[in-house]
Amino acid sequence: MSKKEKIVPITSAATDKGQSLKTNIIVTEKQQKSNEQNTKNFEQGVLYTITMEELYDTAFPPKVPIVDGLIYNGTYLFVGAPKVGKSFFMAQLGYHVSMGISLWDYKVNQGSVLYLALEDDFSRLQKRLSKMFGMESTSNFYFATMSKSLNEGLEEQLSKFMKEHADTKLIMIDTLQKIREVGGDRYSYSSDYDIVTKLKQFSDKHNVCVLVVHHTRKLQSEDSFEMISGTNGLLGAADGAFIMQKKKRTDNIAVLDIAGRDQADQKLTIEFDREHCVWNFKRAETELWKEPINPLLEAINLLLTKESPEWQGTATELVEKLPDMQIQANVVTRKLNVLNSRLLQEYGIQYENKRGHERKICLKRVADGKK
Numbered sequence: 001m002s003k004k005e006k007i008v009p010i011t012s013a014a015t016d017k018g019q020s021l022k023t024n025i026i027v028t029e030k031q032q033k034s035n036e037q038n039t040k041n042f043e044q045g046v047l048y049t050i051t052m053e054e055l056y057d058t059a060f061p062p063k064v065p066i067v068d069g070l071i072y073n074g075t076y077l078f079v080g081a082p083k084v085g086k087s088f089f090m091a092q093l094g095y096h097v098s099m100g101i102s103l104w105d106y107k108v109n110q111g112s113v114l115y116l117a118l119e120d121d122f123s124r125l126q127k128r129l130s131k132m133f134g135m136e137s138t139s140n141f142y143f144a145t146m147s148k149s150l151n152e153g154l155e156e157q158l159s160k161f162m163k164e165h166a167d168t169k170l171i172m173i174d175t176l177q178k179i180r181e182v183g184g185d186r187y188s189y190s191s192d193y194d195i196v197t198k199l200k201q202f203s204d205k206h207n208v209c210v211l212v213v214h215h216t217r218k219l220q221s222e223d224s225f226e227m228i229s230g231t232n233g234l235l236g237a238a239d240g241a242f243i244m245q246k247k248k249r250t251d252n253i254a255v256l257d258i259a260g261r262d263q264a265d266q267k268l269t270i271e272f273d274r275e276h277c278v279w280n281f282k283r284a285e286t287e288l289w290k291e292p293i294n295p296l297l298e299a300i301n302l303l304l305t306k307e308s309p310e311w312q313g314t315a316t317e318l319v320e321k322l323p324d325m326q327i328q329a330n331v332v333t334r335k336l337n338v339l340n341s342r343l344l345q346e347y348g349i350q351y352e353n354k355r356g357h358e359r360k361i362c363l364k365r366v367a368d369g370k371k
Helices: 021-043 052-056 084-100 121-132 153-164 188-208 233-237 295-303 315-321 327-347
Strands: 073-081 110-119 141-142 168-174 209-215 240-245 253-260 265-275 278-284 308-314 349-354 360-365
Touching: 052 327, 073 084, 073 188, 073 233, 073 253, 084 110, 084 141, 084 168, 084 209, 084 278, 110 153, 153 168, 153 188, 188 209, 188 233, 233 349, 295 327, 308 315, 315 327, 327 349, 327 360
Parallel strands: 073 209, 073 240, 110 141, 110 168, 168 209
Antiparallel strands: 240 253, 253 265, 265 278, 308 360, 349 360
């Protein structure tokens, strides 16, 4: 689908799928175990430390994007003025992730989605979704119109949902105001920072993306991210933010500013299709920076063929398989520890560094990469 093409109701014959669920589950399980252990250490009051050498010698589970180049696991803010079209974008994003269909030209990794539409009712959601997507539906897109606040049991509600739906990739909360803690100082830096930190701890623990809808302030600013209602504590604690702005409320054109820890800053121009109530891509003001080809990853990609999609051996044996690389065995292991996310995303190759009597490097092609 071209970025300029309109989004229309999608048939079940669509083949534009993201990364396989099997691959996602493999990565998610490893990440979740690591995150749960870190959380347990924190709750027990343990100051867990690691040396620089241990960092390099550790293969951390790769970060898999929810929407490639746009949004990753973590906690994000989605901010805009009232009635600017935020809820339509949430429904559109949730539909595409749950269906595994690219959003514009951005590939998604399919998984279940939970949308807390706390300012809506089910009747309104039914009408909105049918107008956007026709009668094509999915059993992986879940909705709730009521929830507890963050200090009254929301985390327990979300944890139970995650336990029942382990493949969940995205949780959308619309809006932040609806889950704010009851009582106390609502609008101080510390309270703003605390509420997003709690959501981030949840998203990190469960290896999921939590996207929180919020409003902009009336005061204009040259920096769009300074227009987030509340204090800087909200953005300071979040992994990233989307700011949706229009010049006039009645305009169909909006600008989407994106910033985050795991992606380059972007500015997208999108257009609202009032007939289908979906957002269509117009143009990107900034081109995504692409990392240059890495010779080691390219060599490993050539090593794994259709006939031999797996390889296992020591670092020394791998170096012997890559004579043109001129690299030492201990260095190749550390480089792969650092580059394993790129290896999976760009080439569809899963990397493991197994410890036993002797360390073994395991390489397996599990999906089609970008290359």
